[in-house]
Amino acid sequence: EADIYQTPRYLVIGTGKKITLECSQTMGHDKMYWYQQDPGMELHLIHYSYGVNSTEKGDLSSESTVSRIRTEHFPLTLESARPSHTSQYLCASSDSATGEKLFFGSGTQLSVL
């Protein structure tokens, strides 16, 4: 079944640790996105990709990095986690042929102590 997967679902980690949030989609979508969302707040775009080897920063300043080596995989890495990084991270994908209809993964709730 075509879908978009995020792991881990929950992550509690100490300050200064390096973490990678995984995102994979099996829908063959060319576009992928990372959003950050705090409870009751709007979505903020932190990174996006229009295809393999294409990555761009979004509107929200972020200390994270992303890579897009394969179409289906779009991991997000924090080199040194801080408490200010505590948030929900949502991965999404879309097919440029059908416009900006985004499909979201289940999200990763990150807590940095």
Add this chain to the structure above:
Amino acid sequence: QKEVEQNSGPLSVPEGAIASLNCTYSDRGSQSFFWYRQYSGKSPELIMFIYSNGDKEDGRFTAQLNKASQYVSLLIRDSQPSDSATYLCAVSMDSNYQLIWGAGTKLIIKP
């Protein structure tokens, strides 16, 4: 700065009534309009999209677009408790531009 505005709510509607959610946007060049539903603790899910002025119906949902007045609405007929969620409005100029998101309206359907 491009903006999408929504009333944060909560909007409380009795079961079986029509829920009306509104969204205004600032960029006159906007071309694509989306409504996403987000249950508490879950990810957003696309429920409606509209590109042309007028109404678009899908089951109990109707999206209404008025580009001259720069607003888009979502009507939910025969509201059910399962419709209780936050509804996010998103707007885009075209596929080469990122979505601009509203902060969402929390909808509560009272049994």
